[in-house]
Amino acid sequence: MTALASYDDRALGVLREANWPDVSEQDFKTAVGSFPTGVVIVTGEDEDGPFGLTIQSFMSLSMVPRLVLISVARTSATLPRIQRAGRFCVNLLDDTHSELALHFAKSARGVNKFDGINYSRKGTDGSPVFPGSLGWIECSVLRTHLEGDHVLLVGAVKEAAVSEEPTVRPLIFWRSSFVSVDP
Secondary structure, three states: OOHHHHHHHHHHHHHHHOOOOOOOHHHHHHHHHOOOEEOEEEEEEEOOEEEEEEEOOEEEEEOOOOEEEEEEEOOOOOHHHHHHHOEEEEEEOEOOOHHHHHHHHOOOOOOOOOOOOOOEEEOOOOEEEOOOOOEEEEEEEEEEEEEOOEEEEEEEEEEEEEOOOOOOOEEEEEOOEEEEOOO
């Protein structure tokens, strides 16, 4: 039995003991999809070059010390690259980045998602950052936690910057669509 199997068995046992209702996948997706979230692209670089993926599961975790949290699917081709690099950069997308978000949301094992994509290098690690982003946050991986079908990565913030453009608006994902809000 693997450690993952015993983890899953233990978690399922706790849910059964609590008489947890069996919520359908569709009902769960509909419910959580009703909560609007920002959209980010997590980037970095390892020995194979730049990497990136689109996620919605990003949050500030702590002010002291400065920590953020990202959630990445265990099946993501980018997850082992983040873990190998030991660092990542969160690009906070504006409402003009919906096509870029879709591009980096696609699974592409063995393909360089950065081919033909405009980006620059920022921060102490030279992380890939996209022009027009609301800002970016460069992090070192502090801890990882396996939960369900995702891995939570806690990032210790090394550097952060925001756009000085007063008209930028965040890219928001709500009910399976990109939306924007007026400031």
